[in-house]
Amino acid sequence: MTEAAGWRAIDDALHRLYGDVEPVHLATLHKWHLGGPDPLDGISAYPRAEPVPHWHLVSYGMSELYEKNSKVPEASGWGFEFTIRVAAPVDANADNGQRPPNWALDLMQNLARYVFNSGNWFEPGHYVDAGGPLALERDDSALRAIVFALDPELGTIETPHGRVDFLQIIGVTPDEYETVRHSDTFALLNALTPYLPLWVTDLDRASLLAVPAVAAAVRRAAAG
Numbered sequence: 461m462t463e464a465a466g467w468r469a470i471d472d473a474l475h476r477l478y479g480d481v482e483p484v485h486l487a488t489l490h491k492w493h494l495g496g497p498d499p500l501d502g503i504s505a506y507p508r509a510e511p512v513p514h515w516h517l518v519s520y521g522m523s524e525l526y527e528k529n530s531k532v533p534e535a536s537g538w539g540f541e542f543t544i545r546v547a548a549p550v551d552a553n554a555d556n557g558q559r560p561p562n563w564a565l566d567l568m569q570n571l572a573r574y575v576f577n578s579g580n581w582f583e584p585g586h587y588v589d590a591g592g593p594l595a596l597e598r599d600d601s602a603l604r605a606i607v608f609a610l611d612p613e614l615g616t617i618e619t620p621h622g623r624v625d626f627l628q629i630i631g632v633t634p635d636e637y638e639t640v641r642h643s644d645t646f647a648l649l650n651a652l653t654p655y656l657p658l659w660v661t662d663l664d665r666a667s668l669l670a671v672p673a674v675a676a677a678v679r680r681a682a683a684g
Contacts, residue, residue, distance in 0.1 A: 563595035605637035647681030
């Protein structure tokens with residue numbers, strides 16, 4: 461079997477989406493399996509102009525990148541890799557040293573650390589109260605919770621080590637989070653989609669429940 465076959469499978473999925481675009485890759489220097497603090501071996505970030513300017517970040521490390529060690533043949537490692545889309549004034553055609561925001565990298569590593577330390581994993585539809593702003597330095601941000609869904613462009617792949625879901629991290633406001641707790645994650649995301657394309661996480665946005673169409677869609681879902 462090819463060395464780093466799991467890593468190559470992720471690269472192949474990204475190549476199908478982005479072609480020959482070269483990502484900004486942030487490699488972990490002191491890896492978890494060598495006693496380091498960060499479970500993810502790396503994060504690749506792609507600058508996007510459409511549908512809104514944003515970074516598309518993808519993790520390497522929740523699945524089995526190098527060899528098959530788990531006893532679950534149908535899933536690679538934890539069965540997923542994290543993604544997140546972060547609103548930012550990026551230039552998709554520039555090669556000028558731009559890089560994704562550190563808070564997003566930290567968030568991905570923190571979520572990975574939780575999984576590795578607790579043994580609890582995430583799936584589409586799960587949700588988490590962050591207990592504060594997603595970016596610690598942005599106390600003015602309304603985004604203080606997370607929901608998870610399959611990345612709408614990457615979806616699920618089969619690798620030599622098993623299935624990998626690309627699990628997108630989506631920042632939501634406290635009132636949006638409360639609707640998920642009492643209703644359904646996917647009902648909220650379906651209602652948000654026309655106003656939040658590709659579920660980009662924008663630290664500057666306000667709650668979309670202020671939009672009557674969103675609030676009405678969520679109420680209908682809650683009523684069954």
